[in-house]
Amino acid sequence: MSVFTKVSHAELREFLRQYPVGELIGFTGIGEGVENTNYFVDTSDGRWVLTLFERLNYEDLPFFLGLMEHLSAHGFPSAMPLRTHSGQNLTMLNGKPAALVRRLNGQSVLFPDLEQCRQVGRALGEMHMIGLSYPGRCVNPRGAAWRAQTGRLLAQNTSDPAIRALIEDELAAQAGLDLASLPQGVIHADLFRDNVLFVEDRLTGVIDFYYACTDALAYDLAVTLNDWCFEPDGTLNPARWQALTAAYRARRELTDAERAAWPLLLRAAALRFWLSRLYDWTFPRSGDVVHVKDPEQYRRILVHHREHAPPAL
Structure with a gap:
């Protein structure tokens, strides 16, 4: 996760209107990873991760998002993509394909037991x-x-x-x-x-x-x-x-x-x-x-x- 595409507060607030997430409270870029642009997003209705896809083929994106939904539906602890008011799990932001997923609880470990x-x-x-x-x-x-x-x-x-x-x-x-x-x-x-x-x-x-x-x-x-x-x-x-x-x-x-x-x-x-x-x-x-x-x-x-x-x- 890195930040290649900047998003302003006004742009994100307008983007979120298409989702049932309430009002934007704050957001911050995520500096880990190497492929996509990612932000932690906090709203009045929850905590989310926003991903802007930088290099992935657009045609492959439904595979990833559908897989996450499939795994979640079978009880696997996968991050679940959020759908818009019109039922879409893939949208656009600043010219890039984008998805919003609910942020899961927990932290990664550096030295696993x-x-x-x-x-x-x-x-x-x-x-x-x-x-x-x-x-x-x-x-x-x-x-x-x-x-x-x-x-x-x-x-x-x-x-x-x-x-x-x-x-x-x-x-x-x-x-x-x-x-x-x-x-x-x-x-x-x-x-x-x-x-x-x-x-x-x-x-x-x-x-x-x-x-x-x-x-x-x-x-x-x-x-x-x-x-x-x-x-x-x-x-x-x-x-x-x-x-x-x-x-x-x-x-x-x-x-x-x-x-x-x-x-x-x-x-x-x-x-x-x-x-x-x-x-x-x-x-x-x-x-x-x-x-x-x-x-x-x-x-x-x-x-x-x-x-x-x-x-x-």
Whole structure:
């Protein structure tokens, strides 16, 4: 979440008239994340998050908002999009597609304990199962084709031969991974610590579904593990890993094909976020508040997976 598009008090007050939210009290930009413009909004009828979509395809936005509604309808603690007086969950503000969702209670955690990891694993497995009944479909915009294209671009634009060699070697290895042959479904694709909310050890919300897509379910588990179970220095925390994977498998067991592909899945998930962060670092975007994450963390995670076999599932 960053602020690329500024919104004035008068513009927001007029925008909110189309929603059943009461009068505007105040709002503030959110400086975390990297893709969309986001504001916390307080009104006389509640607390909300306003998102202006900066780079996502307009045609894909109903997939994200419909998914959030589908999950909420099945009891999953997803942020729920608010509909306008005329029944729309997608509107326009300052020339950008916009959505208003109710702000969930809770806070993200920087250093999760084992119970929080168990709850995240359980929630991810539950989301995957509920998602099987969601009729929408959206191609992963950060899938294998994007990783190959972005990796080649970054390899050409780096002056560091070690980075170039790592990208090229990993892309060659990833050519042997066929994600389409693995069980498919709706994935969050970005279930990092800052996208899960807790009140103490109780999971109260899963947010930011704007990377959600249709892809290999086990890849989503790999994305989640890479964030929740690794220390800042790139070393694995085995206790967190065990807690999260056991809770996930209690809701959805992995297939033999997923287990066979598991080492490369972990590497693909690490490569995806290393490349996206390295891209933002190499080609920075302008904005009022822009949050650029350090790519080094995911380089270390990728190297760890290349040098160590993962714990047994």
